[in-house]
Amino acid sequence: MNHSMKISKLTDLLKAQSQSELPMFVSLCARCGTDNNLLDNIINKMVVSSASKLQYVKLTGQDAQQIKEELKQTKNPVTLLLYQEEIQAIFTGMVAQYRLEEALNVLNTQTQNHI
Numbered sequence: 001m002n003h004s005m006k007i008s009k010l011t012d013l014l015k016a017q018s019q020s021e022l023p024m025f026v027s028l029c030a031r032c033g034t035d036n037n038l039l040d041n042i043i044n045k046m047v048v049s050s051a052s053k054l055q056y057v058k059l060t061g062q063d064a065q066q067i068k069e070e071l072k073q074t075k076n077p078v079t080l081l082l083y084q085e086e087i088q089a090i091f092t093g094m095v096a097q098y099r100l101e102e103a104l105n106v107l108n109t110q111t112q113n114h115i
Contacts, residue, residue, distance in 0.1 A: 007059060007063055007067075008066055008067075009067065010067050014082065014085045017082040017085060018085040022053060022055050023053075023083045025079055025080070027059065027079050028059055028064040028065075028068050028079070029059065029060045029064050029077060030060070030068055030076065036077045039079060039094070039095065042095075043100065046104075079092075079100075088103065
């Protein structure tokens with residue numbers, strides 16, 4: 001993702017993700033807390049174990065809040081799975097690692113079927 005790009009709304013985020021061919025988890029951390037730290041650890045472990053076939057970006061503050069409002073999400077944390085300029089999954093609150101992995105597996109299956 002181009003980190004020099006200002007991301008303050010959902011369309012900016014999707015456009016930035018389009019520059020990558022990899023699936024991307026995005027954490028929307030309007031009010032960062034313990035739940036966000038736990039999810040950070042889980043997703044970072046997934047990125048390492050996927051051998052760079054996955055990206056992870058964390059947006060904080062007002063930019064994250066703006067995107068959450070566009071998505072009509074009120075819970076914290078909010079984690080998105082993006083691929084090819086589309087939201088593939090939205091997770092709210094604390095999420096188990098197996099649910100994140102499940103969403104990735106579904107995405108991988110779908111993309112392999114389209115090749």
